[in-house]
Amino acid sequence: MAETRQWRLASRPVGEPTMENFELVTVDRPEPDDGEVLVKTLYQSVDPYMRGRMRDAESYAEPWDVGEPMQAGVVGEVVESAADAFDEGDVVTGNLLWAEHAVADADELRAVDPDLGPVSTALGVLGMPGVTAYWGLLDVGDPKPGDTVVVSAAAGAVGSVVGQLARLNGARVVGTAGSDEKVAWLTDDLGFDAAINYKETDDLADAMAEACPDGVDVYFDNVGGPITDAVWQLLNERSRVAVCGQIALYNETEVPTGPRKLAKLIETRAKVEGFLVGDYQDRWGEALKRLSRFIREDELQYRENVVEGFENAPDAFLGLFEGENIGKQLVKVAEREE
Amino acid sequence: MAETRQWRLASRPVGEPTMENFELVTVDRPEPDDGEVLVKTLYQSVDPYMRGRMRDAESYAEPWDVGEPMQAGVVGEVVESAADAFDEGDVVTGNLLWAEHAVADADELRAVDPDLGPVSTALGVLGMPGVTAYWGLLDVGDPKPGDTVVVSAAAGAVGSVVGQLARLNGARVVGTAGSDEKVAWLTDDLGFDAAINYKETDDLADAMAEACPDGVDVYFDNVGGPITDAVWQLLNERSRVAVCGQIALYNETEVPTGPRKLAKLIETRAKVEGFLVGDYQDRWGEALKRLSRFIREDELQYRENVVEGFENAPDAFLGLFEGENIGKQLVKVAEREE
Numbered sequence: 001m002a003e004t005r006q007w008r009l010a011s012r013p014v015g016e017p018t019m020e021n022f023e024l025v026t027v028d029r030p031e032p033d034d035g036e037v038l039v040k041t042l043y044q045s046v047d048p049y050m051r052g053r054m055r056d057a058e059s060y061a062e063p064w065d066v067g068e069p070m071q072a073g074v075v076g077e078v079v080e081s082a083a084d085a086f087d088e089g090d091v092v093t094g095n096l097l098w099a100e101h102a103v104a105d106a107d108e109l110r111a112v113d114p115d116l117g118p119v120s121t122a123l124g125v126l127g128m129p130g131v132t133a134y135w136g137l138l139d140v141g142d143p144k145p146g147d148t149v150v151v152s153a154a155a156g157a158v159g160s161v162v163g164q165l166a167r168l169n170g171a172r173v174v175g176t177a178g179s180d181e182k183v184a185w186l187t188d189d190l191g192f193d194a195a196i197n198y199k200e201t202d203d204l205a206d207a208m209a210e211a212c213p214d215g216v217d218v219y220f221d222n223v224g225g226p227i228t229d230a231v232w233q234l235l236n237e238r239s240r241v242a243v244c245g246q247i248a249l250y251n252e253t254e255v256p257t258g259p260r261k262l263a264k265l266i267e268t269r270a271k272v273e274g275f276l277v278g279d280y281q282d283r284w285g286e287a288l289k290r291l292s293r294f295i296r297e298d299e300l301q302y303r304e305n306v307v308e309g310f311e312n313a314p315d316a317f318l319g320l321f322e323g324e325n326i327g328k329q330l331v332k333v334a335e336r337e338e
Numbered sequence: 339m340a341e342t343r344q345w346r347l348a349s350r351p352v353g354e355p356t357m358e359n360f361e362l363v364t365v366d367r368p369e370p371d372d373g374e375v376l377v378k379t380l381y382q383s384v385d386p387y388m389r390g391r392m393r394d395a396e397s398y399a400e401p402w403d404v405g406e407p408m409q410a411g412v413v414g415e416v417v418e419s420a421a422d423a424f425d426e427g428d429v430v431t432g433n434l435l436w437a438e439h440a441v442a443d444a445d446e447l448r449a450v451d452p453d454l455g456p457v458s459t460a461l462g463v464l465g466m467p468g469v470t471a472y473w474g475l476l477d478v479g480d481p482k483p484g485d486t487v488v489v490s491a492a493a494g495a496v497g498s499v500v501g502q503l504a505r506l507n508g509a510r511v512v513g514t515a516g517s518d519e520k521v522a523w524l525t526d527d528l529g530f531d532a533a534i535n536y537k538e539t540d541d542l543a544d545a546m547a548e549a550c551p552d553g554v555d556v557y558f559d560n561v562g563g564p565i566t567d568a569v570w571q572l573l574n575e576r577s578r579v580a581v582c583g584q585i586a587l588y589n590e591t592e593v594p595t596g597p598r599k600l601a602k603l604i605e606t607r608a609k610v611e612g613f614l615v616g617d618y619q620d621r622w623g624e625a626l627k628r629l630s631r632f633i634r635e636d637e638l639q640y641r642e643n644v645v646e647g648f649e650n651a652p653d654a655f656l657g658l659f660e661g662e663n664i665g666k667q668l669v670k671v672a673e674r675e676e
């Protein structure tokens with residue numbers, strides 16, 4: 001019988017995850033039941049939110065079970081179909097497994113049209129991160145022309161789309177990132193008005209104040225921690241903070257502490273709101289339609305950071321916490337068959 | 339020439355204000371120009387937000403100048419009028435001075451009808467604190483029937499109205515306060531479902547969890563600090579936090595720190611918003627109308643804590659930070675003339 005490989009959660013990390021938390025397992029390749037298809041993974045996504053699922057604590061995402069395969073966004077090819085909706089050779093995307101092959105219910109998959117562009121974008125700018133950026137910025141952040149919009153992790157899969165969308169909306173855009181190469185990409189290629197390499201900045205508060213002479217009207221936060229502290233002091237009246245992620249805190253073993261933030265909200269009547277892309281399921285298509293138009297019209301750029309080989313998926317995931325990726329972090333698992 | 343007394347800001351406090359920050363000065367009684375009236379103070383208000391005005395820092399309220407009289411909400415009697423709108427003997431309210439007499443522009447005063455109830459209520463339940471509670475709860479907190487609403491400083495001028503309004507809206511209401519007497523007033527007289535004496539509680543998080551078995555849907559925060567930390571862990575999906583005050587932090591000399599709070603907002607998609615009663619100027623009358631109806635119908639109770647004598651105004655103010663008051667803290671300065 002044909003086999004396939006899966007990455008399983010070997011143990012729950014304490015603090016920063018390590019390779020020891022992952023286990024590569026070879027299993028029999030599953031067969032699709034009625035209504036299901038067998039998908040061969042072409043690209044697998046690794047995302048910061050996955051750190052939350054490694055934890056044994058109630059959160060917005062169910063914790064993964066130790067000893068079981070982990071889940072991931074996947075773009076793959078249908079290699080065996082027992083469902084009317086898909087034929088062999090179709091390219092699909094959905095939440096499958098950290099696996100070379102997985103069976104999925106046809107209802108839980110979305111078709112990807114390979115003629116529209118690289119299929120990998122279904123995991124990035126035309127997938128979950130793109131939609132996160134789109135609705136998080138436009139619905140929660142609600143930027144107006146002339147606003148100053150700050151985005152943290154601006155060179156990441158979500159942040160890079162947020163900044164460009166804010167620019168397209170007529171905002172002044174400031175980003176933070178962790179290398180000079182990223183900063184150059186933001187300002188030279190993506191049209192950010194300013195970008196701060198937070199790792200090379202002595203005084204984040206000063207640097208942020210300099211980059212935002214008119215204060216901050218919208219803050220799209222992927223990071224939390226000291227970067228967020230620096231933005232906070234600059235919040236304008238009636239400003240909006242869209243809380244998307246707090247990657248700086250995900251590996252903390254103690255309850256993270258920092259300057260208290262609520263008094264500033266009284267002074268400014270600012271609004272702080274968390275959101276999840278899952279709450280925008282019924283507006284997913286609307287976001288994808290506009291994002292793909294922006295790409296076609298060269299208004300929106302994206303980058304992908306591709307690690308080759310399924311065996312390197314945990315490495316790609318761990319790299320997220322080192323800030324190694326520019327743009328969307330992907331694992332290339334296989335080529336299309338044809 | 340007739341004289342009057344004023345309390346002036348002698349120096350800016352560092353940490354907790356003391357009597358040394360205040361100076362009692364006797365000055366010539368001012369005379370009204372055209373369009374002005376001379377008001378004799380009957381009651382003066384002291385409020386937590388005044389701590390911010392003693393500070394030399396930009397905030398939502400202008401800082402007071404050292405050596406100058408401080409400002410306060412006042413209910414007074416017109417004793418000399420050079421304005422068409424008011425006659426001698428009229429009772430008025432407005433933002434005047436910490437003073438026995440002050441001149442005010444008639445446009446900046448509102449008439450108080452002594453037949454509707456004690457005139458002192460124009461500084462409390464039928465004044466700024468009542469309107470703060472009304473719009474802060476209904477517009478920002480937005481409670482639904484069956485929601486759990488938590489209010490901190492629940493026995494204060496604002497909190498006691500918030501809790502009762504939440505109850506009238508069909509919510510389960512939980513309050514925090516700093517004495518057993520206050521707790522008894524909340525649960526026995528005001529209809530709170532539960533109240534916590536935070537000063538006598540070993541584990542605030544446990545006590546709060548016990549008082550809110552279904553989590554927290556609306557948190558109206560007057561206090562900040564550890565009480566707010568305890569509520570935070572219980573925030574429900576789509577809950578709302580209305581940030582009205584942070585009295586626990588106003589006297590801090592270092593930047594106050596505490597557990598970071600934004601990650602919880604992602605998990606819950608909670609919204610945190612600061613507000614100022616000044617933003618509801620044009621809806622002030624609507625709030626007063628409903629609040630006075632609730633009082634007439636015995637649906638809304640209030641208490642006043644009255645310190646006698648203008649010379650005791652700073653004491654009354656300092657007592658706010660010790661949690662001495664139940665209900666609205668007032669200074670009775672004079673009797674009406676008639």
